[in-house]
Amino acid sequence: MSEDRKFRWVGTRPIRHDGIDxxxxxxxxxxxxxLPGMIWGKLLRSPHAHARIVSIDTSAAEAIDGVLAVVTATDLPDDDPKVADLARNILAREKVLYHGHAIAAVAATSAALAERALDAITVEYEVLKPVLSLEAALASGAPILDEARRPKDMEDTGPTNIAARCEFSRGEPESAFAQADVVLERSYETQMVHQGYIEPHACVVQTKEDGLIEIWCCTQGGFAVRSLTASVLGIDTSRVKVTPSEIGGGFGGKTTVYLEPVAALLSRKSGRPVKMxxxxxxxxRASGPAGGAKIDLKVGATRDGRIVAGTARMWMEAGGFPxxxxxxxxxxxxxxxxxxxLFIEGFDVVLNKPKVAAYxxxxxxQVTFAIESLMDELANELEIDPIDLRLANAAKEGxxxxxxxxxxAVGMIETLEAARAHPHYAAPLGKNQGRGMAVGFWFNNGMNSSADVHLTEDGTAVVVTGNPDIGGSRASMAIMCAEELGIDVEKVRPVVADTETAGYTDVTGGSRVTFATGWAVIEASRKIASELCIRAAKIWDCDVEQVGFSEGHCLPVEGSGLDHAPLSVADIAKQMARTGGPINGQAQLNARGAGPAFATHLCDVEVDxxxxxxxxxxYTAIQDVGRAIHPSYVEGQIQGGAAQGIGWALNEEYVFDEAGRLENPGFLDYRMPVASDLxxxxxxxxxVPNPTHPYGVRGVGETPIVPPLAAVANAVMAATGVxxxxxxxxxxxxxxxLLGAGDV
Amino acid sequence: MSTVAIPSSLRVHCEHHEFIEVEGGSVHAVLAAVDARFPGFRAALGDSFAVAIDGEVFQDALYEPVAPESEVHFLPALAGGI
Amino acid sequence: MAKLHVETSVNGEPTEFLCEPHTTLLDALRNDIGLTGTKEGCATGDCGACSVTLNGRLVCSCLVLAAEVSGQEVGTVEGVADAETLHPVQQKLLEHAGLQCGICTPGVVVAAKALLERDPNPSERDVRFWLAGNLCRCTGYDKIIRAVLDAATEMRA
Amino acid sequence: MQAGFEQPRTIEEATALLQKHGDAARPFAGGTDLLVQMRGGMRSPDILVDLKRIPELGQLEIGSDEIVIGAACSTASLRENAELVRLLPGLLEAAELIGSEQIQGRSSIGGNLCNASPAADSVPALVANSAVCSVAGPDGRRDVPAAEFSTGPGSTVLGSGELLVSLRVPRPAPDAGDAYLRFIPRSEMDIAVVGVGVALTLDADGTCTAARVALGAVGPTVIDATTAATALLGGPIDTAALERVSEAAREAARPIDDKRGTAAYRKHVAGVLTRRTVEIAARRAAEGN
Known part of the structure; x- marks a missing residue:
């Protein structure tokens, strides 16, 4: 349970431990x-968006001096159905499903040579018509990506590009709409976008003579890379060791593998470490963007602003694989x-674009753009303040x-009230300006985490976890350890470890690290505190029940009758050997009760x-974070998510030509916000503390990207009437x- | 008896019940009890699913305890979530 | 193929390396000289992660040929801190949490330092436009801009 | 052919190298376009010829009749010349828009011209200011008006062995003003969807006595919109004149649809931007009176 306590470190802003580096x-x-002897791997990628692979001839590439290995999908086993799609995405097998789909790889003594060798590979394709939009994918007679696919939970009507269907329902929405004074029925659309992390995917892989594979790579999860690589290669998990490097952004896009299994194959064939x-x-072209979506939405409300019913049907792009x-x-x-x-129905749709990943x-x-745009329209229609309309229907405890x-306990109402009280909400607007607001929701996630805390002989602590630090999590882990042990946060050394050093830990993502891994750190630190009490009892020759732990010191509990000066963590650490040996704390959990996070965003735009x-x-972004461990990095998550959402709203989109070739595969024409845009x-x-977590933490990182799409669109509406x-x-x-159809 | 809420997409396997009452001290036991009454439910739910026990969502929690007065919701596994 | 021999100065130290005519300064720094602080985000001059100075002028090292720097002065992020003392831009980035993943940070440090050497008292707008060539996807720029403005204040004091 | 890297010290050395190697050689100043093209596989020259060590290509001379800008002068260095900024604010605005600060450290007006992109920012400003290109070749020097330098996307009048040495811009009279505006979806780091360069002269009564309007990114080369210029002549820059020039620019634009904008959108914005650019140039001209 979340505790009501006074914190010393939680809520402060120490400099991150990895900052100087x-x-x-x-x-x-x-x-x-x-690495010594390292060679370079490069991938040959499909020039077609949709084609059957007739043949691949790599012999000419293999013959080039300095080319040490060439691989294709036939070098991968194909017997684990769980990773069949992943394996085919890494190296195409029967078909290529998007422009840029990898089809073969070369390793050579230089990157330039590897690239030249790719030109020597001959691939014969039977080019097929590409499917490039949800509409085209669902049209009758559409080219089918996988003839054998039949979605679950749907009537079998033959081959389809629908890979899955889901449904949620409650009550009788269709008859309930009759109770509504206003019913709005609208369609919304978004395009494919990319996470836009600045660091491209990269790895160095060394396969040793005994078959052990050592991977160094930028990933959101070393353990995910380990299991996925082992599965794709058909080997035991224990034969793969992953050391996560520092990671230059991911936002969900670095939770799967693209290069690592290929580099492992190239390394195995060549006997050399391979960098890709x-x-x-x-x-x-070929990592995992977020898919576009189409959402048909219908909401009915009474004149006083109560929603009575809603239905939604949505289709989302999955890319080449479900x-x-x-x-x-x-x-x-x-x-x-x-x-x-309510009634909600969703369809997972495959088409000839890159396989989406988490973003x-x-x-x-996508869906919040729809519902929050419609809520804005409803507020206008009913002449109710948009915050009041949301408050009238807001989700709360129960x-x-x-x-x-x-x-x-959730904080939607609290963020709405904070938005209304914020000076931004009442600030005057200039010419051609408009204000929009929107709320956003995300579940947040728990999942598996481990933490090891080692006390050093001078009373400092080393915190070992397996979560790559993508945005200051080392500092959060150190704060939580320092809080529990009552030592200075600078006396904690947080370490991100490889898969053979840290206990199993799920990815850095899902807004889960500070929540779940932080929880493990708290538990591990508490074990150290307990052990310190045992050691103090030895030193004082008393029962452990007579020893308490507070603010970094063991001290006699009240009424124990003992009269000893408190022993600090350092005092006891100095005597570790003579009181029983090293002091380590270890904890692991499959964290439950990740508290959902709500946000309310306010946006002013000026339109030319x-x-x-x-x-x-x-722009103002208000979010319930449960408890901010390091407020600067909490704010940073909120600001960064908002900026990404603004980019999604205004200019970011994948532009394909008729053949399915991506026309803007670079920062110049993909148009993410630059510093002068914001x-x-x-x-x-x-x-609003999360009742499940010891400190009340909720995940923070994801919710901030949810409201901006609608907040911007609603502001544009306010500024222009469009x-x-x-x-x-x-x-x-x-x-x-703005000009009305026809003029432009 | 614990209350089990059936996801709308799976109600076809449970004679369109929205809620059913079963005995069971864990997620595993609850599932077995539902499947005994409505054979095929377990298979339809599939391997990867999440479960909410009294509002708290668990991933991968087959052996999580379920109290007699608890309300259990089976949810499709959260894809993504990153 | 005979490689080109380049003698140059990197962070004030005489440096020699061999390169192909097509090799970029970015690749030479990272692969031949071993200075991997300069990052590659795009290799087309659009992200600024590879920012260095060439004879004091801010450039993208991905758009400079290694052979060109013969006899010139190259400055990289590794040369910004002075032994044990961080440059104010670096210090303020840490204090303001002006970095999350940190991949754009070396480029931001080099670019912001170049700005403050030219203009000790830039406005928020000046900083935003100067850093428009340094993409950051994590921070929304807010804390980077604050850090640079604060560094300017400190350097003027 | 063996790959090579050359740094000629004189124009003669450079033209000889370019002639000797023909299409296998590619001259460059800042390399901000060339290296991107090499990276994208669009060009793969064997011999790279760095022109920055030729003194004449780095000169900047502000004479009483003429301003001479060496083809390889970095745009950042031009912006640091206060006199140049005062005399040709529009041209410098255009130069400043060529990429980020990092690009500015390397990019040059000469390179911008030689790259021959229809969307090059400095070219409409050069054309509006009636710049002349000094070209050196194996057979000596020749002059080419900036308006005629590019012959299509990626192609120029430069023949075998020829290189661009400098740009010569007539020194603007005190009662002249120039301006450049471009439209991009972001605030920076974009390629012009439309660019408009304007130079005009106003007499003491505010009558426009000379004008030139050049449009970028709305045709295969920069368009010297003479009808738009004519629409300004002989009267004040008033609402009617602005409406006329805007309409004429829209008419003169011959854009295509591409990933950066539709033809219809570009045509519309060409009109809007021309009006706005003329207003700025007119204000500057009036300030000189």
Whole structure:
């Protein structure tokens, strides 16, 4: 249970422990390792978006002096159905399913030579018509990506590009709509976008003579890389060791594998360590973006602003293989609101685009763009303040979620109240300016974490976990350990360890590290505190029940009758050997009760009515974080998520030509926000403690990307009177609407 | 008796019940009890699912205890979530 | 193929290396000289992670040929801190939490230092436009901008 | 052919190298376009010819009649010349838009011209200011108006062995003003969707006595929009004139649809931007009176 206590370190802002390495260039990222004898691997990628592979001839490449290995899908086993799609995404087997789909790989003594050798590989394709939109994928007579696929939970009507269907329902929405005074029925659309992490995927892999595979790579989860690589290669998990490097951003995109199994094959064939680094173009074409979506939404409300019923049907792009986050989207869309009658249906759709991966609150930004745009329209229609409308329907403790369970304490109402009280909400607007607001919700996640805390002989602590530090988590782990042991946070040394050193830990993602791994650190630190009491009891020759632990000291408990000066952690650490040996604490858990996080965002835009260009001129993001362990990094997550959401709303999108070739696979034309595109982003922390966590922590990282798409669109509506139901709101798209159809 | 909420997509396997009452001290036992009454439910739910016990969501929690007064929701596993 | 022999100065130290005519300064720094603090985010001059100075001027090392730096002065992130003392830009980035993943940070450090050497009193707008060539996907820029402005204040004091 | 890297010290050395190697050689100044093209596999020259060590390509001379800008002068170095910024604010605005600060440290107006992108930022400003290109070749020097330098996307008038030495811009009269605006979806780091360069002269009564309007990114090369310029002549820059020039620019634009914008959008914005650019240039000209 979350404890009401006074914290010494929680809520402070110490300098992160890995900070100096990161500002001096010393930190080692994915592409920064070199090993003696290392060679370079490169991938041959499909020039077609959809084609059958007739034959691959690698003999000419193999004959080149300096080319030490060439591999194709035939070098991978194909007997584990659980990773069949993953293996085919890593190296195409029967078909290529998107432009840039990897098909063969070469390792050579230089990167330039490896690239030249790719040109010597001959692939014969039978080119097929590509499927490039949800509409095209679902059309009757559409080319089918996988003829054998039949989705579960659907009537079998023959081959389809629908890979899965999900449904959530409660009550009788269709008849309930009759009780509504206003019913709005709208369609919304978003395009494929990329996480846009600045560090391309990279790894160095060494396969040893005994078959052991050592991987150094930038990943959100060393253990995920270990298990996925072992499964794809068909070997025991214990034959793979993964050392996570520092990671240059991921946002969900570095939770799977692309290069590592291929590099392992190349290393095995060549007997050399192999480095593989994606180019930026490869990252855009062939890593895992977030899919576009189409959402049909219908909501009915009474004149006084109570929602009575809602229905939603949604389709999400999965890319070449099944697995869009449509189910999460379906579970999210109505979660902020409390009403009785609903029906939600979602479809996972495959098409000839890169296989999507997780991107920050997967599925939620797309569906929230829909529901929060519609809520804005409803507020206008009913002439109710948009915050009041949301408050009238807000989810709170006890609200039953569309997918069944009831909320425990959540902070939606608190973030709405904070938004209304914020000076931003009442600030005057200038010419061509408008204000929008939107709320957002994300479940957050628990999952598996381990932590080891080792006390050193001078009373400092080493905290070992397996979560790559993607945004300051070392500092959070150190704060929680320091809090429990009552020592200075600088006296804690947080370490991110490899898969043979740290206990099993799930990925850095799902807004789970500070929550779940932090919880493990708290538990492990408490074990150390208990052990310190045992040691103090030895020193004082008393019962351990007579010893208490407070603020970094063992001291006699009240009424024990003992009269000893308190012993500090350092005092006892000095006597470790003579009191029983080393003092280590270890804890592990499959964390339950990740508290969902709500946010309310306010956005002001200024629109150039003659060009359709939108500038975000003020932005406030308010979020319930449960408890902020290191407020600076909490704010940073909120600001960064908001900035990504603004990019998604305004300019980011994958642009494909008719043949399915990505036309903007670079930062120049993908158009993520640059420093001069954004205002300061006011991150407001609300703390409604998560009742499950010892400190009240909720995950933070994902919710901030959920509201901005609608907040921006609603602000554009307020500024122009034009409601954009399709993203991005890029200048040509907005101008077309501003001028009315025909003129542009 | 614990109350089990059936996800709408699986109600077809349970004579369209929204809730059913079963005996069972753990998720595993609850599942077995539902499957005994409605054979095929377990198979339809599949291997990867999450479960909410009294509002708390668990991933991979087959052996989590379930109290007699508890409400249990079986949920499709959360894909992504990162 | 005969390689080109380049004699140059990196962070004030005489440095020699061999390269191909097509090799970029970025690749030479990282692969031949072993200075991996300079990062590659795009290799097309769009992200600024590879920012270095060439004769004091801010450039993308991915768009400079290694052979060009013969006889020139190259400055990288590794040369910004002075032995045990961080540059104010580095210190303020730490204090303001102006980094999350840290991959863009070396480029930001080099670029911001170059700005403050030219303009000791930049406005928020000046900093934002100067750093427009340094993509950051984690922070939303807020804390980076604050850190640079604070570093400027400290350096003026 | 063996790959090579050359740093000629004189124009003669450079032209000889370029002639000797033909298409296998590629001259460059900042390399900000060339290295990207090499990275993308669009060009793979064997011989790279670095022009920055030729003194004449780095000169900057502000004469009483003419301003001479060496083809390899970095745009950052041009911006540091206060006199140049005062005389040709529009050209410098255009130069400043060529990429980030990092790019500015390397990019040059000459390179921008030689790369021959229809969207090059400095070219409309050069054309508006009636710049002339000094070209050196094996047979000596020749002059080419900036408006005629590019012959299509990626191609120029430069023949075998020729290189661009400098840009010569007539020194603007005190009652002249220039300006450049471009439209991009972000605030920085983008390629122009439309670019407009304007230079004009106003007499003491505010009558426009000379004008030139050049449009970028709305045709295969920069468009010297003479009808737009004519629309300004002989009267004040008033609402009617702005409407006329805007309409003429829209008419003159011949854009295509591509990933950076539709043809219809570009045509519309060409009109809007032309009006805005003329207003700035006129204000500057009026300030000189």
């Amino acid at each position: 990161k500002v001096t260039g010393r930190a080692q990222f994915g592409a920064d390792l070199s 680094v994606m180019t930026r173009e490869e990252v855009f 697995g869009s986050p449509v189910q999460a989207g379906a579970m999210c869309i109505f979660s902020p609101y409390d009403f009785d009658h 920050r609150a997967p599925g939620a930004p 609200t039953q979620l569309p997918y069944g369970p009831r909320f425990k 009515p003659e060009t359709g260009k939108v500038d975000v001129v003020r 205002p300061m982003i006011d991150a407001v922390i609300v703390e 409601r954009m139901q399709s993203l991005p709101i890029s200048p040509p798209r907005l101008l077309e609407r």
